[in-house]
Structures are given as C-alpha cells and as structure tokens.
Amino acid sequence: MFTARQIERHQLRCVLQVFNRITGHSLGYLGNVSESGLMLLSELPVMVGPDFELQIRVPLKGGGHQFINLTASCVWCQEDETPGHYNSGFMLLQAPRDYDAFVHALQEFFTFRQVSASA
Template structure:
C-alpha cells in the first residue's frame, strides 16, 4: 500500500558546498553542522591535522549567496558508506556570528515541532 510522505525529505549534503577559501576550490558538501564543528563529505580524503580556511556558500532566497568564512582543524577523516566518498570532521577555531545563526536556522528547519493547538 502506497502511503504519501507527510514531511518532505531534505538532502542537505547536495545543497551546501564547502570551499577552500584560499584556493576557491570545492572541498565537498556539508554533511552536518554544529556550533563547535562540521562534517564535510568529499570525493577525496582530507588530511587530518592541519587547519583549513573554509567557506560556506549559502544560497539566498532572492538569488546569490551568503559567504560564511571559517577556520577549522580536521580531526578525523574516513571512508563514507557510499563508495568513492569520504567524511571528515572539523573542529571550528574561528567562526563569525553568521555561522551560529546559520546553525540555528538549520536546526529550526530540520526539527520536528509540535503543532500549536487552537483553543
């Protein structure tokens, strides 16, 4: 029996790209984000240990992008369950206020909230 999905599925990793801010090269896609760090999904393994100057390019509703610049240290890197992909965990060393706002908006967007009941 076919049951229609009640909540749209959102594929974050296919939307938000992560770039090396210094070289302008795409590193991968954002897999997860928190106030303390982020996970990047890439097609190549990322070196563990060095600090990276990263840039998130967040699409804006009216077109264009918001650029969020971060400095982060890669703590771990491992092969993803998807063949040909790798996951890397970064600890934030420096992030602007816009990053915290971005994380809050992601949490709000992807969270289940109780519906307000009418009295």
C-alpha cells in the same frame, strides 16, 4: 586529544557546498553542523591535522550568496559506506559572530516537529 562530541548535530546531506576559501575549489558538502564543528562529505579524503580556510556559500532569496568564512582543523577522516566517498570531522577554530545564528537557522529549517492534533 579528541573526545567524542557532546553537542547534537543535524544531518544536512548534499544541501550546502563547502569551498576552499583561498582557491575557491569545492571540497564537498556540509554533512552536519554544530556550534563547534562540522562534518564534510567529499569524494576525496581530507588530511587530518592541518587547519583549513573554509567557505560555505548560502544561496539568498533574491539571488547571490551569503559567504560564511571559517577556519577549522580536520580532526578525523574516514571512508563512507558509499565507496569513493569520505566523511571528515572539523573542529572550528575561527567563525564569524553570526555563525551560531546560521547553525540555529539550519537546525530550525531541517527539524521535523510533532504536530499536535486539535480536539
């Protein structure tokens, strides 16, 4: 049975698109991420239970994309506060070795740090 997540997640609203790896169709945007799961923001509800073949396309500086392929199971889906939008939680079943580095890079990039004042 699904229990509440124990790992802090970082908000990434509407920055990176998530695609169905098989069809290439966009499913929505990465909402938040952790080493063991992610939240998808979408305009359609996602079926809870089945496994999904996902792909995150990370833009590269020189052009093109890095493809991060994941297999994940949708464990919950609920309507967002914004009508016509949905949030879905996914538990990772299979991820590439460098997925943890991807998560840490996103957390580092989107984390605001306290700047200490010089005396």
